[in-house]
Amino acid sequence: MGVVNQSSIFQRGLGTGRNIDVEITGPELEQIITLGREVLANVMQKLPGAQARPIPSLDLGNPEVQVRTHRRRAAELGISNRDLGFAVSALVDGVKASDFRFEGKEIDLMVIAAGNVAHRTHLLEQMPIATPDGRLVTLGSVAEISVVSGPTTINHKERQRTITIQVTPDEHMPLEQAMNIIQTEVLQPMKDGGRLGGLYQAGLSGSADKLTQTGRALRLNLLLALAITYLLMAALFESFLYPFVIMFSVPLAALGGFLGLAAVNKFISYQALDVLTMLGFIILIGTVVNNAILIVHQSLNHMKNEGMTPRHAIREAVRTRIRPIFMSVSTSVFGMLPLVLFPGAGSELYRGLGGVVMGGLIVSTVFTLFLVPALFSLSLDIRAALAVRLRRFLLSPHEADAR
Template sequence: RENVERRAGSLESSDRDFTLRVQRSYLDPQAFRELALAKGGDGYVVRLGDVARVELGAEERRNYYRSNGEPNVGLGIVKTSTANSLDVARAARAEAARIQQTLPEGMRIFVAYDDTQFIEASVERVYATLIEAGVLVVAVIFLFLGTLRSALIPAVTLPVCLVASFIALYAFGFSINLLTLLALVLCIGLVVDDAIIVLENIQRRTDLGEPPLVAAKRGTKQVAFAVIATTAVLVSVFLPVGFMEGNTGRLFRELSVALASAVALSAFVALTLTPMMCSQLVRRHEKPGRLNAWINGRLDRLTAGYRGLVGRTLGHPLLFVGVLVLTLLASLGLLRVVPSELAPAEDRGAFFVSVNGPEGAGFDWSVEQMHKVERVLSQFVGDDQPLERINSRVPGSWGSSQEMHTGRVTVFMKDWSERDIGTADAVVEVADELATIPGVRAFASSGGGLVGSRGQPFQIVLGGPDYQELAQWRDRLLARMEANPAFQGADSDYQETRPQIQVRIDQMRAADLGVSTQEIGRTLETMMGSRRVTTFVDSGEEYEVMLQATRDDRAEPADLRNLYVRSQTTGELVPLANLVTLEEVAEPGEYNRFNRLRAITIESRLNPGHTLGEALAWVQQVVQEELPEYAQIDYKGESREFMRAGGTVVFTFVAALLIVYLVLAAQFESFVHPLVIMLTVPLALLGALIGLAVTGSTLNLFSQIGIVMLVGLAAKNGILIVEFANQLRDDGMAVRDAIVEAAAIRLRPILMTSVATIAGAVPLVVAGGPGSASRATIGVVVIFGVAFATLLSLFVVPAFYALLAPYTKSPDALARKIARLEDETPQVGGHA
């Protein structure tokens, strides 16, 4: 009441107007010390400074932040959803450098945590992988063709199609990021395929004696249908990927646009630029070099042997039916064996340690525990150690004042080139040391999921009618999880252990003494809760004025009995102990809801060697065994994304199969020929799963996207064989002879395109560094899937074509029938 500032009306004279404002009475701490509270019987004025300590300072310390053992003040910068992470990080670093110049001596500002360092390092590694893939693909083309002139023709396709991808990304408003760059690496082995098919056919016709110009025209026309068909299939495969839902869908939408745009343009280049260059650069009767002669000789012998082997195997179609059935069964078996997760764990150069104490533990207790954790972690910091910096804070969550029993340590490792172990290995070593600290629950885990979810990777939500029953369900699940070695540090967000003192007021006695409930609550709030009573302004800054008891006077529940409240009837001070009873109880720290249901969330880290898919499959089984049917189960964070992405990818895979089949049916004007081509997909799937099992990889979002891509990549070989066999049938050749000849002639381009695709994916697997786990996974799928599909499709496609094609007419039969009917049918109506 004594420190207010407000307008008080105005004064008007005959020639001037004045506004009235009552100014604040107290403008600094000294003025507050002189605030008169009461007047004693002897006339002495009791002032605030006589009964209280008045000081200007920070609010009571309720947070702790240190870096490598030195006290710090942390400032977190969070970018908006539309901002570019790298731009924000660069701007923040520039601003920090500018502020450093204004700081007093001995004070410095530095970047304690920057997640974009991983992004920048990953982008640089992908750029290098892009170059390596391009070099390998061009080298493969040179080995098959033998001359630099011929190798130059498909090599020109690379920069043209990559530029087209950048244009498409710009048109859609996408940025250059890890996924779009990964798409460009995958493009390296795909965009040259069409050019290789056209070039090889022109080269073959030139070797048979046609002039280069004629060979370019006829050769391009001969394979134009196959080029368009393979391109349409690949683009149609990528389209469903762009419609995936959720956070993962938004991420992979950019990947699908980059791939589809590059592949689409590659067909245009192959049918326009490639024939033109072939007509100028391909030579007739050119004497091959020693390397080229050696390779051609081996390929000729391979083609001759393959021709004879295919001819012999066509007599045993049931053998390949059995092979296909065994392939499907083996794929289903491997799907149950290969572990699954949302995304592979990446070495992001940092990991985290969570420290938890009992509910209600105080700030000082938590700080003491953090010192113990810091001492253990400091053993791993040094010139010959993998860690660079340790940042610790209490409470564990930014901005939370209710979780003083928690702490969090962010551990930064040295640059990837300066250490021999990865983050996962460091987490294991640190976890072993943390387990030796008595009285501390500290768990180390690597963070940073694909979708940037908060919390632990495993998060299951229990929903039900009331919290008491939910707590019983929680206890059952936690007991089972503690016995499962996959889980580490399982806990829930509903704990009935937070200490609470309930103040029960004797209403009758309080009324007799003239003390209101409001006055009791106000006294407790003032003395215990740091009540804001007013503000004052100094140098343009407004400061809050807080009232509270000293820390020693509010340390124990018994201190509440030392408080007094004033009677409104007598004006006397009444001991609070005469009016209230105190009861210490344990209550939950918070009550949460999920989708409007009362809910408890159980979360846990996963021990090394165990995947999220394994954990979720196990807990679903336990839920069926332990919980009633009316229990509501849902998931949060990375677990929710995993469940959503798994169903989405299955739908995408099925949609890709259906779209590819319909596209091929429209192009071949047949339902049988597309079926023969699509039989190569199970072969590629089996190869991909074998690759994941052999390399110890997981079935994750990246490997699943690679499997969807294999639908188009596997169909490509079948298209080349079936389409050329159809041409030979149109020329009058028998079905059996047509498929044998088509398979033999198309062997070389099939090998060239498959080896080029594999060569483009090799750098994804062998390149290390940041982000390598995700790249290696999709690389393994492409390499093993393409290799397996190529080897088996060379026999499976001819066998099933020979088995099913006799039940179809020649592809050109319908056109010939229409032409004959037109010739036999007279014109009506007088004009054509």
């Protein structure tokens, strides 16, 4: 079974790449292998173009000798499973008893039988085993010895035997979509059929688990960036109303980011919504609010210093600030353009980030010049109307008529 794997440029050696690890755990190795074969077949059917390989192999082609203790007979002689396993290992291959350090190096202390005493695997039944009271019995009298076929490696996770099906989706399929297909169309039918559940469990790990953790962290960081931006502007403007108007430019930037990513996929090359691309949306939060800040701040200056009416002040602010807004946005967009258009090593890493930031800046700038002034004017009118009603509510009817 041939598998091609591309490691990350941030890792040394062979990394996990875009792999999804389906881990199947349970007590009986034969049942785990059966479930692994079913998962492997379903994955190859549900994910066309994907690569999948089991870790370790699903073939039981490695001959091994199994020693199964007769528990009742061993208990009568006072021999435990641990003591029996230690004795068999020492008389066949040798077993580690302890270790010590010498000149900074850790050296294992092995218990190995002498050459004339060591037993071969075909003579295990005649191996003498000492009981706690000093008697010698043969291994065949306290255990059943059989030659069977087994795996080359047995992996464990949380003390459970584990087989991993490593899946690498097609490069044009997002990793999250492949995870959903595996969960809903591969593992869930097996759970509904009773083949998974109870002692035998299956779950996703590897890059899939890291993607889930990264998605949660990015959502938290996005909310944190929104909160910090809003509170910072509220402290600078000394008002909770003006930052609320300014924050309306953020949804427009998100829309522009998705449009920019769609344009990159259609006209340049395929670009998935990876972690760096999602980071572009967080960058947009602190970037697109600058244009709205210019308009709101300049309008407040006109109303405070020159005594203009709100609507006149807003129109004048847009007229005087439209040029610096377009100049700053143009420099940012043309600065990002090489990240999107130019090919080369590593270009696919930053292409999505550049496309999201460019699309967000362009769309947000165009709509900000229309939406933010309108919302700012509407909010000022609503605040003035509420102030009049509140004043009338707090004052007596006679004082209100006098005013």
